[in-house]
Amino acid sequence: WLKVLNDTRNIFCQRIESKVSSEYLLFCNISTLVGPTLTDPILLRINSTNGNVIATTPRYNFYSPISYIDEIYSTTKGNGNFYYATGRSYFQGSASQGMRPTFTKFNNLGNIQFSKYLLYSITANARIYGIDIVYSNDSLLIGYFGDKITGTSTNYSVGIIKTDTAANVIWSKDYNITSSTNEYSYKVLATNYGYAIVGYMP
Numbered sequence: 001w002l003k004v005l006n007d008t009r010n011i012f013c014q015r016i017e018s019k020v021s022s023e024y025l026l027f028c029n030i031s032t033l034v035g036p037t038l039t040d041p042i043l044l045r046i047n048s049t050n051g052n053v054i055a056t057t058p059r060y061n062f063y064s065p066i067s068y069i070d071e072i073y074s075t076t077k078g079n080g081n082f083y084y085a086t087g088r089s090y091f092q093g094s095a096s097q098g099m100r101p102t103f104t105k106f107n108n109l110g111n112i113q114f115s116k117y118l119l120y121s122i123t124a125n126a127r128i129y130g131i132d133i134v135y136s137n138d139s140l141l142i143g144y145f146g147d148k149i150t151g152t153s154t155n156y157s158v159g160i161i162k163t164d165t166a167a168n169v170i171w172s173k174d175y176n177i178t179s180s181t182n183e184y185s186y187k188v189l190a191t192n193y194g195y196a197i198v199g200y201m202p
Contacts, residue, residue: 001051005053011029014028019045023048037059040061042058045110060115063091071088082108085104085133086142086144087102096152100117101117101146103140104116114167119172125150127147127148131186143160156183158174159185160197183201
């Protein structure tokens with residue numbers, strides 16, 4: 001089967017997760033850049049037999065006092081039929097230095113349990129993208145890239161944030177490759193000998 005969502009809004013689907021043998025969870029972002037609330041996550045439950053939409057969640061706005069951009073980039077399934085997502089959210093309106101990596105937990109119906117931003121306060125200057133998330137041994141690994149110094153440049157470094165399932169940071173480590181001023185990460189991998197970051201330098 002092949003299905004096209006009947007919706008006039010711009011919807012970008014980032015990840016699909018198997019819920020049960022008969023159902024998928026589709027993690028998407030709705031983008032309406034002409035006005036609030038701009039880009040926000042939305043989840044769809046999909047029948048795996050015929051592709052029909054079973055249910056659609058509300059549009060999730062992670063930081064309601066200042067409604068700007070909230071996006072999911074990656075998801076992973078944990079124990080107990082919970083799903084975890086990372087991405088980026090703006091906490092200072094359109095200012096790039098207010099961009100933070102996010103940690104969001106969903107249940108198996110796609111309903112949000114909680115969402116937190118990581119590493120920096122709302123008022124700090126940092127531009128960080130949470131780009132990938134992996135579940136490993138009851139912990140979450142979040143790969144990121146961004147400008148953690150001024151928040152306004154593309155002088156990016158890459159790093160890993162390790163959290164528990166309640167989004168408490170266990171440790172984080174930034175890696176700044178000295179021969180480059182602009183590094184991007186796209187995957188973080190858990191291996192039997194440690195962790196690996198996959199990315200590139202333009």
